[in-house]
Amino acid sequence: MATHAAHAAPDADTRAMRRAIELAARGLGSTSPNPVVGCVITDASGVIVGEGWHERAGGPHAEVHALRAAGEAARGGTAYVTLEPCNHTGRTGPCAQALAGAGITRVVYAVSDPNPQASGGAATLRAAGIDTAAGLLADEAEAGNAAWLTSVRLGRPHVTWKYAATLDGRSAAADGSSRWISSAESRADVHRLRAESDAVLVGGGTLRADDPHLAVRGVEGATQPLRIALDARAELQPAARILDDAGPTLLVVGEDADTRHLTGVELLRLPLHDGRIGVHDLLTRLFRRGVRSLLLEGGPTLAGAFLEGGAVDRVIGYIAPALLGAGPAALADAGIKNISGAQRLDITEAVRIGPDLRITAVPVTAPTATATKEH
Numbered sequence: 001m002a003t004h005a006a007h008a009a010p011d012a013d014t015r016a017m018r019r020a021i022e023l024a025a026r027g028l029g030s031t032s033p034n035p036v037v038g039c040v041i042t043d044a045s046g047v048i049v050g051e052g053w054h055e056r057a058g059g060p061h062a063e064v065h066a067l068r069a070a071g072e073a074a075r076g077g078t079a080y081v082t083l084e085p086c087n088h089t090g091r092t093g094p095c096a097q098a099l100a101g102a103g104i105t106r107v108v109y110a111v112s113d114p115n116p117q118a119s120g121g122a123a124t125l126r127a128a129g130i131d132t133a134a135g136l137l138a139d140e141a142e143a144g145n146a147a148w149l150t151s152v153r154l155g156r157p158h159v160t161w162k163y164a165a166t167l168d169g170r171s172a173a174a175d176g177s178s179r180w181i182s183s184a185e186s187r188a189d190v191h192r193l194r195a196e197s198d199a200v201l202v203g204g205g206t207l208r209a210d211d212p213h214l215a216v217r218g219v220e221g222a223t224q225p226l227r228i229a230l231d232a233r234a235e236l237q238p239a240a241r242i243l244d245d246a247g248p249t250l251l252v253v254g255e256d257a258d259t260r261h262l263t264g265v266e267l268l269r270l271p272l273h274d275g276r277i278g279v280h281d282l283l284t285r286l287f288r289r290g291v292r293s294l295l296l297e298g299g300p301t302l303a304g305a306f307l308e309g310g311a312v313d314r315v316i317g318y319i320a321p322a323l324l325g326a327g328p329a330a331l332a333d334a335g336i337k338n339i340s341g342a343q344r345l346d347i348t349e350a351v352r353i354g355p356d357l358r359i360t361a362v363p364v365t366a367p368t369a370t371a372t373k374e375h
């Protein structure tokens with residue numbers, strides 16, 4: 001269909017879409033199970049007259065906020081949207097119709113909506129005679145919405161494995177102590193990561209060794225993610241910090257576990273495979289309850305199982321300038337037997353956080369959807 005050249009210079013389009021991507025990011029952590037979406041509206045002469053983003057699930061979509069801000073100035077204007085405008089009536093009405101009704105004559109969106117219930121917005125816009133183009137800054141918009149897009153495409157939550165390690169790759173000392181490997185600045189950064197996630201997960205080893213709290217601290221306006229711990233035999237003590245009232249907690253136990261000593265905590269009972277909870281069983285159940293982004297905070301054994309199951313979509317390592325020489329590696333066995341089986345990654349970012357280095361990387365080969373085979 002038509003492209004952008006007729007109404008504005010391409011760089012004006014790019015600037016407006018980049019702004020829409022920035023706006024979308026403001027919704028991270030509060031829109032799930034919906035995507036983050038940003039929208040910029042320019043009037044007929046190309047001046048920005050409205051901005052909006054999807055702020056929270058159940059609230060108005062980005063386009064609706066931006067149209068409200070633009071008012072009559074939207075007539076004859078262009079809408080820049082990070083995701084294809086929706087075509088369905090959910091908790092709010094279809095955005096494609098709202099844009100047409102407001103007199104928008106051109107729509108530029110970055111990424112097509114993979115959700116079968118909401119897609120078709122572009123066709124509706126075109127049928128209404130609106131000049132509609134897709135794909136502008138698609139890679140940037142896709143990265144900004146990676147968690148939601150991955151989860152809708154794969155039918156499981158997007159998984160970020162985060163760890164802290166010394167420069168020699170140790171995640172704990174020989175005696176098991178690991179607090180703290182990374183700096184206070186890095187740990188504050190982790191709280192921001194938690195705030196952007198729907199759920200935070202630790203394995204049984206970490207649960208027993210660290211008595212983790214997993215709450216978000218020091219992030220203004222943050223929504224507390226669901227705290228999840230694996231505890232196959234329900235060994236957790238009622239005084240554990242994860243059970244306090246800082247936020248919701250889900251304890252994942254074996255289907256036959258004796259949980260009589262644990263009252264007031266939500267339990268998810270799953271079958272055990274060789275005494276272990278199946279990674280994909282767990283992910284499927286979490287997806288069904290609306291978890292779209294999961295922060296896996298270790299430990300090394302569980303991270304190995306996730307990697308082996310093809311269920312790590314992003315790795316964030318906080319590398320501290322310290323050496324231990326002994327102690328567990330950041331990642332335990334992931335079923336990789338030889339160098340040709342190494343999980344290769346692309347580094348997407350490397351930044352200093354206080355004295356540490358934060359490295360973000362994504363697998364070179366695409367991770368897998370939910371699988372029936374468990375390890």
Ligand SMILES: NC(=O)C1=CN([C@@H]2O[C@H](COP(=O)(O)OP(=O)(O)OC[C@H]3O[C@@H](n4cnc5c(N)ncnc54)[C@H](OP(=O)(O)O)[C@@H]3O)[C@@H](O)[C@H]2O)C=CC1
Pocket residue numbers: 162163164165170171172176177178179181202203204205206207209210230231232233275276277278279297298299300301302303305328332
């Ligand atoms: N530096 C860092 O970033 C971090 C360091 N740590 C450190 O790591 C150590 C703990 O790690 P680790 O001992 O590896 O334990 P993990 O936290 O990785 O937990 C592993 C345990 O999780 C349970 N589990 C259930 N299902 C699975 C599955 N499918 N695959 C694997 N495990 C499963 C099992 O416990 P169960 O017996 O209940 O079935 C298993 O023993 C501590 O010393 C801690 O301080 C931990 C987190 C982060």
Ligand SMILES: Nc1c(N[C@@H]2O[C@H](COP(=O)(O)O)[C@@H](O)[C@H]2O)[nH]c(=O)[nH]c1=O
Pocket residue numbers: 163164178179180181182186187190202206210211212213214215297298318
């Ligand atoms: N040791 C270590 C981390 N460990 C992780 O943080 C959890 C503790 O969280 P909380 O109890 O909420 O403070 C712990 O169980 C483990 O998952 N994280 C880091 O950023 N840096 C570190 O050096």
